[in-house]
Amino acid sequence: MLLQRKPELTYADVTPKEIYLNRRKFLKAMGIAGAAAFAGKELLDLSAPSQIAYAGVNFPNLVKSPFSTTEPQTSFEAVTHYNNFYEFGVDKDQPAKNAQKFRTSPWTVSVEGEVKTKRKFTMDEILKLAPLEERIYRHRCVEGWSIVVPWIGFSFNTIAKLVQPTEKAKFVAFESYWDLGQMPLARPELAGIEFPYVEGLRLDEAMNPLTLLCVGMYGEALPNQDGAPVRIVIPWKYGFKSIKSIVKIRFVKGEPPTTWNLANSHEYGFYSNVNPNVDHPRWSQATERRLGDIFRHKTLMFNGYQDQVASMYAGMDLRKYY
């Protein structure tokens, strides 16, 4: 019997909704004014779709995860219009506007440092490393608000196992994309933090299956303002640890510097585990407001992920290592 192989479509082959619409606009414009009138920059922009963001690509056949919560999900509208992404402005509504033209294709993530095989991954490669799962996580911001998001991705340890960290690797350092051309607001004097944004985890934290290498949410590719095309999601830590738009991952010997800790070490520690018993110096962490709610509810230890993560911190003074 002849087995017919399906033609392999890559991520880049899928036409995002926006580009599809842009092409229509383009064809319409051609009809009206003729190609000659549209020579120059505009024509180039419209004929080079790979340069434009691909938010809107659908991910079908997602694997369900036992880590998912059954709590009601926050609306897609809220999760895409209430963002802390200082590269695109410090106000919550700014990233949705300012990140629209952010170019996330082509994209590569460089994995380096204390590993047996250093490697650069394209987005296509990343998407084929493991079956994509949907994980509905609670996400708690250090500012006292929270959301429930159906993320898409797979455990970060998939990548780690591929590159094989050496004995010397004790921590993992992450770095976000930074380009003043595309992110004119990403300046320390405007945002109050240094760029590029950097974050880090202890190796065991990074290897914990809950730590997600995330490429999408709500069934589709990550919208730009939510950290496209690839980010980390660590559900038991405050949101700022879940670094967006990653370009570099380094396995390192010592504790790496982290952006908010550099900005204010007194308020933001390296660990930053969600902890209702350890207050931020300026406000309480005992409660949180789910987006859309009027009143606040109690915050859970490790954001409710004690069973999966508490053992990693056994014997540690969580007041000291906040």
Place this chain on the structure above:
Amino acid sequence: MPSILANKWTKRAVFPICFVPFGILVWKAFTGNLGPNPVETLQHTTGDWTLRFLVLTLCITPLRKLLKLPDLIRFRRMLGLFAFFYACMHFLVYLGPDQNFSLAAMGKDVYKRPFITVGFTAFVLLIPLALTSTAGWIRRLGGRRWQMLHRLIYISAICGVVHYYWLVKSAVLRPLTYGAIVAILLLWRLGDWMIRRGRAIPAVAKTQRASVDG
């Protein structure tokens, strides 16, 4: 210009204009347009307008003197009361959704958190000013004492700016802008006071000399 300021209709027009930010909030609340975190939007907007009206109130005296428009005084009480009005709204949004209307919980919060303490102070200091804003109270207290009491607005404005500064995570540009404006308005008063004192002393000296001469 002075005649426009003195016209009673100008004041009657400014009054509803000051309610516009409140009206917009109410409209947005009823049409569900307060954004993903409505409570926060209410808190931030009412806080912003409190600071703006405090600044406007503090602008009156310097502008009166610099532009020689004494009639501006007709608007000072109204602007001050609007600052108090927005401060009340700001306080209620905090007391309700944040503290579940529990005065005990609020007390603990005020005691424990410097940024709440200073914000609460800014609010409380405005209460006696609003209560004694009537002509009757000016008479009862006497102009000088009334004026002394109403200088509490300086402390309230400073506390308000500090409250904002301590609230933000890292983007301090906006609170610092308010801080700079309040600083200019208060320093102008200090300068004005020093000049007046400087003038007053030679005047006294002159009368003394005159009496000696005489």
